[in-house]
Amino acid sequence: MALTGIQIYKLLPKTNCGECGVPTCLAFAMSLAAAKAELAACPYVSEEAKAELADASAPPIRVVEIGTGERKLKIGGETVLFRHEKTFINPTGIAVLVTDEMSDEDVAGRLERFKTLEYERVGLTLRADLFAVKSLSGDAGKFEALVTKVKSQTDGGIILMTEDPGVMEAGLKACADRKPLIFAATKENAEPMAALAKEHGCPLAVKGDGLDEVSELTTKLTEGGLNDLVIDSGARTIRKAFEDQVFIRRGALLKKYKPLGFPTIALPCEMTDDFMQETLIASMFVAKYGGIVVLSDIQGHSLFPLLLARMNVYTDPQRPMATSPGIYEIGGPNEDSPVLVTSNFSLTYFIVSGEIEASRVPAWLIIVDTEGLSVLTAWAAGKFVGDVVGISLKKSGILDKVRHKKVVIPGYAAAISGDLEEELGDWEVLVGPRESAHIPAYLKEWKVG
Amino acid sequence: MAFEIPKILYNGAIKENPLGKESNRITVGGETCYPFHLFEGNMPHPPKIAMEVYDATPEDWAQAALDPFTDVVHDPAAWAQKCVASYGAEMIALQLASTDPNAQNTTAEQAVETTKKVAAAIEVPLIVWGCCNVEKDTEVLKRIAEECTGENLILGPVEEDTHKALGAAAIAYQHTIAASTPIDINLAKQLNILLGNLGVPDERILVDPTVTGLGYGLEYCYSVMERDRMAALTQEDERLQFPIVCNLAKDVWKVKEAKLSDEDAPLLGDPTKRGVLLEAMTALLFLLAGGDILIMRHPDAIQLVRGFINDLMGS
Ligand code: SF4
Numbered sequence: 041m042a043l044t045g046i047q048i049y050k051l052l053p054k055t056n057c058g059e060c061g062v063p064t065c066l067a068f069a070m071s072l073a074a075a076k077a078e079l080a081a082c083p084y085v086s087e088e089a090k091a092e093l094a095d096a097s098a099p100p101i102r103v104v105e106i107g108t109g110e111r112k113l114k115i116g117g118e119t120v121l122f123r124h125e126k127t128f129i130n131p132t133g134i135a136v137l138v139t140d141e142m143s144d145e146d147v148a149g150r151l152e153r154f155k156t157l158e159y160e161r162v163g164l165t166l167r168a169d170l171f172a173v174k175s176l177s178g179d180a181g182k183f184e185a186l187v188t189k190v191k192s193q194t195d196g197g198i199i200l201m202t203e204d205p206g207v208m209e210a211g212l213k214a215c216a217d218r219k220p221l222i223f224a225a226t227k228e229n230a231e232p233m234a235a236l237a238k239e240h241g242c243p244l245a246v247k248g249d250g251l252d253e254v255s256e257l258t259t260k261l262t263e264g265g266l267n268d269l270v271i272d273s274g275a276r277t278i279r280k281a282f283e284d285q286v287f288i289r290r291g292a293l294l295k296k297y298k299p300l301g302f303p304t305i306a307l308p309c310e311m312t313d314d315f316m317q318e319t320l321i322a323s324m325f326v327a328k329y330g331g332i333v334v335l336s337d338i339q340g341h342s343l344f345p346l347l348l349a350r351m352n353v354y355t356d357p358q359r360p361m362a363t364s365p366g367i368y369e370i371g372g373p374n375e376d377s378p379v380l381v382t383s384n385f386s387l388t389y390f391i392v393s394g395e396i397e398a399s400r401v402p403a404w405l406i407i408v409d410t411e412g413l414s415v416l417t418a419w420a421a422g423k424f425v426g427d428v429v430g431i432s433l434k435k436s437g438i439l440d441k442v443r444h445k446k447v448v449i450p451g452y453a454a455a456i457s458g459d460l461e462e463e464l465g466d467w468e469v470l471v472g473p474r475e476s477a478h479i480p481a482y483l484k485e486w487k488v489g
Numbered sequence: 490m491a492f493e494i495p496k497i498l499y500n501g502a503i504k505e506n507p508l509g510k511e512s513n514r515i516t517v518g519g520e521t522c523y524p525f526h527l528f529e530g531n532m533p534h535p536p537k538i539a540m541e542v543y544d545a546t547p548e549d550w551a552q553a554a555l556d557p558f559t560d561v562v563h564d565p566a567a568w569a570q571k572c573v574a575s576y577g578a579e580m581i582a583l584q585l586a587s588t589d590p591n592a593q594n595t596t597a598e599q600a601v602e603t604t605k606k607v608a609a610a611i612e613v614p615l616i617v618w619g620c621c622n623v624e625k626d627t628e629v630l631k632r633i634a635e636e637c638t639g640e641n642l643i644l645g646p647v648e649e650d651t652h653k654a655l656g657a658a659a660i661a662y663q664h665t666i667a668a669s670t671p672i673d674i675n676l677a678k679q680l681n682i683l684l685g686n687l688g689v690p691d692e693r694i695l696v697d698p699t700v701t702g703l704g705y706g707l708e709y710c711y712s713v714m715e716r717d718r719m720a721a722l723t724q725e726d727e728r729l730q731f732p733i734v735c736n737l738a739k740d741v742w743k744v745k746e747a748k749l750s751d752e753d754a755p756l757l758g759d760p761t762k763r764g765v766l767l768e769a770m771t772a773l774l775f776l777l778a779g780g781d782i783l784i785m786r787h788p789d790a791i792q793l794v795r796g797f798i799n800d801l802m803g804s
Contacts, residue, residue: 122712122715122716122719123708123711123712123715124712124715124716156756157756158756159756161704251492252491252492255492277800277803278797278800278801279525279527279800279801279802279803282525282801283526283527283528286526287492287494287495290494290495290497291492291494291495294495295493295495297492297495299492300492316762316765316766316769316789316793317793317796317797319766319770320766320769320770320773320793320794320797323770323773323774324773324777324797327711327774327777328777339758339759339762340754340755340756340757340758340759340763341757341758341759341760341762341763341766342758342762342766343758344746344756344757344758344763345703345763345766345767345770346770348703348704348707348767348770349703349707349770349774351704352703352704352706352707352708352711352774353708353711353774355708357708357712386706387701387705387706387709390704390705390706390744391705391744394743394744394745397745398549398743398745398748473591475591475621477743478589478591480549481591481592482591
């Protein structure tokens with residue numbers, strides 16, 4: 041919980057020296073409470089007061105960083121239970137498992153898929169984030185060799201998985217500079233694992249048998265000065281794992297229960313042998329509070345849906361997704377192809393372009409900037425009206441790309457056709473279907489002359 | 490210092506709606522907690538999956554979705570029977586796609602005939618879904634309501650523009666309706682109020698929030714459903730306390746990513762498994778948001794989701 045101005049004032053030197061830029065300590069305290077000042081502006085504040093203030097202003101769920109450079113992954117920092125309340129901030133990290141008992145071929149396949157399975161969507165690059173490298177044999181040398189191989193072939197983040205501190209040390213030797221996540225500290229090995237995390241400055245996952253045990257461990261570790269922790273509640277059945285995710289998120293947000301104020305890691309790869317089900321389990325954790333999911337493998341048909349789920353769940357609920365305005369060529373249109381115009385609400389764009397593609401009739405799709413509103417809403421708001429659409433069409437340059445003089449507008453915007461014709465001069469405005477599903481039938485009938 | 494589970498205090502419950510013929514009733518709804526939050530409430534009736542059947546042979550389906558049904562796609566009644574016999578369908582959803590004036594524009598009489606045949610072929614509850622054209626749906630669904638008295642069909646979509654005619658028909662001939670609004674909680678509530686004013690009994694109303702598939706605006710529907718449940722269960726919003734039906738398969742399977750072959754899209758993996766996962770994942774996300782009835786297509790996706798419901802309900 042954030043402190044009030046008065047609570048903060050009690051922690052300040054109360055000398056009113058003014059060096060912080062405001063005349064009194066009380067005024068400074070008020071600015072701090074309103075997040076309008078930085079504590080560093082006061083040179084005289086005590087170390088204890090600093091610690092207490094930092095503690096009080098810390099987010100209820102800590103942000104933990106894994107990896108370095110461009111592909112550094114941030115997890116945690118979430119502030120709500122439901123995405124309509126406020127954007128989910130740090131998307132669930134997707135990790136692929138490799139073990140030291142897999143064949144070279146299996147490892148190579150995963151490395152290859154990790155690299156190639158990338159998708160462009162609404163200006164975003166969607167892809168997996170991490171490798172989970174696991175020691176099954178218990179052989180430190182084998183583990184180090186595998187970690188070295190993974191590290192050399194990918195810039196993705198790394199999770200080191202072994203409960204043997206000796207083996208972990210070997211893994212860290214190979215990749216500590218990449219700030220891997222150490223998985224995991226348990227009741228049995230917490231001390232040596234904590235020492236390794238400290239020595240290498242790496243985040244540490246805590247694996248307990250239930251949330252009480254997890255809480256004891258995280259409390260002990262934070263007392264020892266480790267704060268970059270990630271929680272594995274130990275649950276490996278769907279229902280229990282789901283409930284634990286809810287308990288952890290609620291504990292941190294509703295009760296400000298510090299021992300659970302960390303992001304989580306979930307292991308669908310240990311919850312089923314069925315690859316399809318495993319992917320489905322991962323999508324549950326994307327929606328319900330998983331910080332990282334570890335998968336036994338990724339394939340195009342599993343990763344792509346999962347990435348879409350993640351993109352959808354982590355979209356800002358307030359802002360409609362928007363596509364950039366302009367000309368979109370679908371199916372290689374020519375100067376005799378139909379011209380359709382619609383709004384720049386991403387959903388509208390996706391669906392309309394999908395339907396045009398499905399029709400197999402090459403066409404020009406002109407996207408008008410409606411600030412992300414759908415056709416009907418934009419029309420009602422005056423952003424999809426005759427002159428606006430007309431000017432956009434002219435600006436887009438489409439008038440020079442086709443020989444005919446016909447433009448198809450969405451059925452829902454039929455009312456603008458008169459104004460649009462006026463704006464465009466000698467162009468004919470055709471009213472298309474109201475529902476995008478009817479576009480293919482409409483286009484098949486469309487004739488240039 | 491044992492961790493005490495923070496529980497949410499609910500003050501509302503979802504209504505329980507009996508569906509289907511009297512001889513073979515099933516009930517949906519009745520939740521007293523957020524979806525699968527069974528540590529603090531009950532879900533007396535686990536969510537149900539209705540399998541889709543089309544009134545005419547589908548023309549533009551992904552091969553993956555067509556494969557399980559190639560022997561029955563030309564015969565809706567046989568198709569429905571296969572869904573029940575081979576795949577254990579708990580409900581059937583007859584999609585009257587061919588009635589669409591922009592498609593084959595088949596007549597109300599034909600639709601009545603198909604509905605009767607399908608209804609006679611199965612014992613499980615039957616959903617009958619129109620083509621989403623206001624005038625045509627009014628005509629077709631009204632006729633079906635009249636001619637199928639006693640079947641307790643679930644008729645949808647019932648929109649603001651059609652609610653008077655179809656609401657009255659549902660009352661007169663005792664059917665259930667799916668009240669459909671475009672991804673907006675306030676519009677959903679408003680329509681439920683209108684239906685109540687018209688005299689449609691609460692146990693005959695289901696809510697269709699309008700859903701879309703993964704990657705195509707799913708998040709809007711997901712959040713409308715979560716808000717719907719929040720209002721119903723924690724804010725005593727009585728006019729939102731209805732079971733939710735998600736007609737999801739048609740939108741999942743119509744997008745290009747569900748149809749592309751592996752040659753056309755090598756990065757999207759196996760087309761069948763991809764389609765199955767797109768559908769199953771969409772369904773799972775809607776389950777987590779509050780769906781009570783999922784209208785689905787592919788048997789593999791249905792099996793996955795059914796298993797998941799059991800896992801989430803199980804101990
Ligand atoms: S610099 Fe520190 S001590 Fe001086 S007035 Fe500001 S808050 Fe008070």
